[in-house]
Amino acid sequence: MQPLWEQVTIVGVGLIGGSLGMALRKKGLAKSVIGVDVREKILDTAVEMEAIDRGIVDLQAGVAEADLVVLATPICTSVRILTEIAPFLKKGCVVTDVGSTKNLIVETAARIMPEGTVFVGGHPMAGSEQAGVNGADLYLFENAVHILTVMPGTPEEPVQKLKQTVNSIGARVLEMNPVQHDFLVAGISHLPHIVAAALVNTVGRLHKDYPDILGLAAGGFRDTTRIASGHPLMWRDICTTNKEQILEVLKIFKETLNEMEAMIDNCDEEGIEAEFNRAREIRRGIPARMKGYLPVLYEIIIYVPDRPGVIAGIASLLGEAGINISDIEIMRVKEGEGGSIRLGFGSAEDQEKALTLFRENNIKAKIKL
Ligand SMILES: NC(=O)c1ccc[n+]([C@@H]2O[C@H](COP(=O)([O-])OP(=O)(O)OC[C@H]3O[C@@H](n4cnc5c(N)ncnc54)[C@H](O)[C@@H]3O)[C@@H](O)[C@H]2O)c1
Numbered sequence: 076m077q078p079l080w081e082q083v084t085i086v087g088v089g090l091i092g093g094s095l096g097m098a099l100r101k102k103g104l105a106k107s108v109i110g111v112d113v114r115e116k117i118l119d120t121a122v123e124m125e126a127i128d129r130g131i132v133d134l135q136a137g138v139a140e141a142d143l144v145v146l147a148t149p150i151c152t153s154v155r156i157l158t159e160i161a162p163f164l165k166k167g168c169v170v171t172d173v174g175s176t177k178n179l180i181v182e183t184a185a186r187i188m189p190e191g192t193v194f195v196g197g198h199p200m201a202g203s204e205q206a207g208v209n210g211a212d213l214y215l216f217e218n219a220v221h222i223l224t225v226m227p228g229t230p231e232e233p234v235q236k237l238k239q240t241v242n243s244i245g246a247r248v249l250e251m252n253p254v255q256h257d258f259l260v261a262g263i264s265h266l267p268h269i270v271a272a273a274l275v276n277t278v279g280r281l282h283k284d285y286p287d288i289l290g291l292a293a294g295g296f297r298d299t300t301r302i303a304s305g306h307p308l309m310w311r312d313i314c315t316t317n318k319e320q321i322l323e324v325l326k327i328f329k330e331t332l333n334e335m336e337a338m339i340d341n342c343d344e345e346g347i348e349a350e351f352n353r354a355r356e357i358r359r360g361i362p363a364r365m366k367g368y369l370p371v372l373y374e375i376i377i378y379v380p381d382r383p384g385v386i387a388g389i390a391s392l393l394g395e396a397g398i399n400i401s402d403i404e405i406m407r408v409k410e411g412e413g414g415s416i417r418l419g420f421g422s423a424e425d426q427e428k429a430l431t432l433f434r435e436n437n438i439k440a441k442i443k444l
């Protein structure tokens with residue numbers, strides 16, 4: 076692909092910045108990708124992981140020649156860095172960010188961006204609980220929604236270039252204003268993190284008197300609390316820069332919790348069942364095959380004996396039939412006996428073909444709904 080940018084500078088080559096650098100380089104979207112971070116060691120790792128072409132610790136020098144700057148540090152740091160770099164940006168430079176909240180940085184940009192430069196806020200709705208460049212993933216943005224907060228009066232050409240960049244790394248652009256963005260993500264992203272942390276800390280309190288409690292954690296506790304392992308500093312910045320919106324959704328959450336508490340207290344069987352039914356229905360509304368809005372995987376679960384070479388056998392069976400495996404996970408295994416494997420395919424057609432193939436070969440298989 077023809078490079079869209081001469082030089083992209085990513086400030087903060089961590090999980091998101093590193094993943095973005097990998098995707099930009101892989102797709103040939105920039106002639107060079109420069110990384111700026113606080114320590115040489117991080118930059119060396121980023122070069123080794125092919126996330127950047129070259130690293131530089133000096134912020135001013137790192138952005139001076141860039142025609143696209145991406146701020147990918149914790150949000151309060153990005154706001155501070157934007158203020159610091161603004162006077163040194165070259166004419167025509169486009170600045171975007173990946174921060175989880177948008178009001179503060181968009182307001183700051185409106186005040187300080189020099190004439191001839193453009194700021195467009197960004198937020199990829201993809202990530203993980205890991206932090207740092209070692210957690211970066213070339214395919215992190217594949218099928219993810221990438222929100223852009225394009226403000227009225229922003230020149231069309233840089234916006235189009237940015238949209239093309241986002242689309243080229245496999246994500247899908249969704250335009251939103253920062254106020255609406257911050258309220259919606261308070262509900263769909265920030266509340267879950269706060270609740271997960273509160274859940275873990277509640278069990279932490281029990282842990283004092285019942286030290287064995289963590290050993291009892293099954294799928295439910297693990298599934299609902301994965302994100303509680305996220306970077307505390309990142310989440311601190313999210314909470315402080317989205318205070319009002321988070322407080323608003325927390326109020327609704329507490330009301331919901333209080334209602335459930337009352338139902339349980341009153342042994343209101345009908346009410347409890349209705350509440351769980353409502354939750355089940357709403358959750359079913361999340362498109363099952365989608366991360367964000369685009370289709371991702373068509374999945375099958377197979378049950379196989381625990382024997383050396385089983386996975387290789389499955390892979391070649393599918394390979395010979397021209398079916399590509401998009402994702403594979405060993406779900407459960409009893410050593411020496413057998414286990415279940417989840418396989419993901421790129422289309423319903425491949426899923427159907429694979430199911431037939433497994434059944435023809437006496438491999439127990441079912442579609443994962
Ligand atoms: N983690 C996620 O799931 C996720 C998802 C979407 C958006 N975001 C947003 O992306 C941003 C980055 O998050 P992350 O998860 O990649 O964090 P991270 O901790 O993995 O990476 C941040 C990087 O910024 C560097 N950094 C910190 N201060 C710096 C400074 N002053 N100058 C230069 N570099 C500096 C750190 O060394 C680190 O390499 C945050 O604003 C976050 O809100 C995160």
Ligand SMILES: O=C(O)C(=O)C[C@]1(C(=O)O)C=C[C@@H](O)C=C1
Pocket residue numbers: 174175199200201202203204263264265302
């Ligand atoms: O950990 C994940 O799987 C994430 O998608 C991280 C997540 C989220 O849960 O909403 C967290 C913060 C971001 O701003 C975007 C994404």
